[in-house]
Amino acid sequence: MTAAAVPSLPRRALSRPEMGALIGALAVYVLFWAVAPSFRQLDSLSTVLYQSSTLGIMGLAVALLMIGGEFDLSAGVAVTSSALTASMVAFQFTLNVWSGVLVALALSLAIGAFNGFLLVRTKLPSFLVTLGTFLMLQGLNLAITKAVTGNVATDSIRDMDGFDQARNVFSATIGIGGTDIRVTVLWWLGFAALASWVLLRTPYGNWIFAVGGNQDSARAVGVPVTFVKISLFMLVGFAAWFVGMHQLFAFNTMQSGGGVGNELLYIAAAVIGGCLLTGGYGSIAGPVIGAFLFGMVSQGIVYADWDPDWFMFFLGAMLLLATLLNLYVRKQATRRRRT
């Protein structure tokens, strides 16, 4: 390959999946910077990042699954299921909270495996399969919590063994450069770096693209399609566990009806980040920027003193704009390539 044949830097940058989201994020950042003086402070950035991080961790896993060609509508309530499990197991059996944390991990991975297994065996669309688990989990969350605690929320595990230790892992606050950063931000960026490496630099990442892009071709050249699909669902399970643990150790107690509707926010973050809804295309930087956009809008509205009721409207408009921008950018990039 000659040096001249390699496309120029701007051309390559334009063909990146997350380019649309990056432009959008810059625009939103500049907007709030202009209209909301308090948005400019470092503490505000730390709050925005914290907002972005919990959504972002789930967004990473959901994006990988989407690149692999599938959805998980149960991802939102699965976070709650995991936290409820950890809380109730630890409280009811008066165990060290870590036992509850481990049981919750096993359950979350099992939910993911169940989704994946059902999908692979029935060959039904994942939309349908996970819609089923979504409704089932939503019911189980309420019913079991009520049956066990007699209440819609779990009992506080604040005073139990291992709580402080677990909180340091999942929900600590660290002072960096004159501001306080929640540890989930570091986990989020760390997971993102790892996920990006796996996606772009390992055979498994290559398989994710292939399975989402053309499942039958992938199988024909020996890619273990079943393994890839099930493991991706289990990865979403893992992320749900992690975020669930964060919520539990941040609030000591868990509301059983939570998480409903979040699954769509995760999907939106991935789509804003340039992941193709139909699979086979996307990046990790994309959903990271997508989640950051969410964080900025949700906090920016508060800092700008706008009516927070408008939040969802802004999200929806952003989703549409980002999708159109992605479409436009992708067309530009592929058209230039052909010449």
Place this chain on the structure above:
Amino acid sequence: MTEQAAPLVPLVQLTGIGKSYGTIRALHGVDLAVNAGEVSCVLGDNGAGKSTLIKIVTGLHRHTEGEFRIDGEPVRPSSPREPLARGIAAVYQDLATVTLMPVWRNFWLGSELTRGRGPFKRLDIDRMKRTADEALRAMGIALDDLSQPVGSLSGGQRQSVAIARAVHFGARVLILDEPTAALGVKQSGVVLKYIAAARERGLGVVFITHNPHHAYMVGDHFTVLRLGTVELSAPRAEVTLEELTLHMAGGAELAALKHELARVTGVDTGQLPEANEGSTEGSTSTERK
């Protein structure tokens, strides 16, 4: 052909092959030999048994009569694994590549090169790109940028990448299922060029098509299937393009049709092509070299 002349043993040889699905006989008494450095064309209308034949050779279906030999050794494969391990690779029209993925990732899909060990095992991207480029160039495919998605290539180039891939991963016999069916004239030319290139490299090629013009451009041997049996089997020297086209179009049936049309006023049968009855009879006895 004698037993000592080892190089002359066909890579793939089918003798009296047949396949029945319950009471339905899809294929019966088919002979086919694929030699190294030879393009063997299999022609036939829809439903003639072409797909059944490929499925037998690639191991997707097991034959119910006759003998299937690879390198002179009888086999009864139960899955595509055995034929694949022995160098028989099929390139399907629609299954060839993942369009959204870069060329080099497609090329190595399922057989990725890695370096490092344990958790640090990672793709050896430089080597993958370099080797893919070399393998493509060896087949005469020069691409400016291996990072472009396969979907941005033309249909002909896409097929060619799939062919180059099969060759690189040790295929000795390439089975091409209608590689030119969905392509325009120019793109078909691209694919035909790479079929010729594969032959130059000493591969045996089974070229399945229903286009006698494409077949005649690269073929060394032609087999026309009709209703599950061999209608014509002839080496290039013994058949002309006109005869081939006629057999594809139904040969004897056409002659009968012409006869009937002659009775209908207003149809000028004098300008219709002659059905060559002689070659139809002569060629059903299979020729072997």
